[in-house]
Amino acid sequence: MPDKDTSIYIYGRNPIIEALKDEADRIEKIFVRNSLHDSQLSQIFDLASQYHIPISHVPGSKLFDLVGKVNDQGVVALMSEVQYQDFGQWVDTIDTSTYPAVLLLDQIEDPGNLGAILRTAAAAGISAVLVPKHGQAPVNAAAFKASAGTAGRIPIVRVGNLNQAIIKLKDERFWIAGLDMDGEQLLWDLEVDRPLAFVIGNEGQGISKKTLEHCDYRFRIPMEHRVESLNASVSAALLCYEWKRKANA
Secondary structure (H helix, E strand, C coil), X not given: CCCHHHEEEEECHHHHHHHHHHHHHHEEEEXXXXXXXXXXXXXXXXXXXXXXXXXXXXXXXXXXXXXXXXXXXXXXXXXXXXXXXXXXXXXXXXXXXXXXXXXXXXXXXXXXXXXXXXXXXHHHCCCEEEEECCCXXXXXXXXXXXXXXXXXCCCEEEECCHHHHHHHHHHCCCEEEEECXXXXXXXXXXXXXXXXXXEECECCCECCHHHHHXXXXXXXXXXXXXXXXXCHHXXXXXXXXXXXXXXXX
């Protein structure tokens, strides 16, 4: 069995089905609660058989030991950790002539937020999500669950220092846009005729001061009824789809 430092447990029927369809080579083993009838998990069994993935029928207490008190729906899979891409190698492959957009996450701490952001980024056609090595939630089981199995469909690029990565992206013709509640421009003013890197800040503190200084633009989402801010993943979703709406116009 792989070391827990290089593997994760994912749970829930739909996330595991999605993982089997898209990344079966990363699934090591599937654990099924022995009180379930096989017909309830027929698609999982069929896919596991197709890719020669072993299934172990275990008591519910075993699933609890693996993932804790969560809604596991009677099935847990041991999966090798999502592979982060090296920033230097990734940036050498990006084609800026297509005006791509990437997300830069500035220390997102909640795995649920991270998973939701990864899901939205993949759905909206974002080219990659860049995350710092430190102060950042990992792509663990909770993040994978929140992503509904989509984590890893687009590159997840790990960077040692976010600000240094921004400088390199600028050298590659990217414009840096921060999502900030005090931004000078409305999100609706976004222009997409250029490569863009969007910075999403920490849930509590927002974008760090030094990183804000590197931003070419600072956009805010219009708020009414004295609402000050939105959840980080909701803000990211609005940003991604405003970019997609204009890029596809």
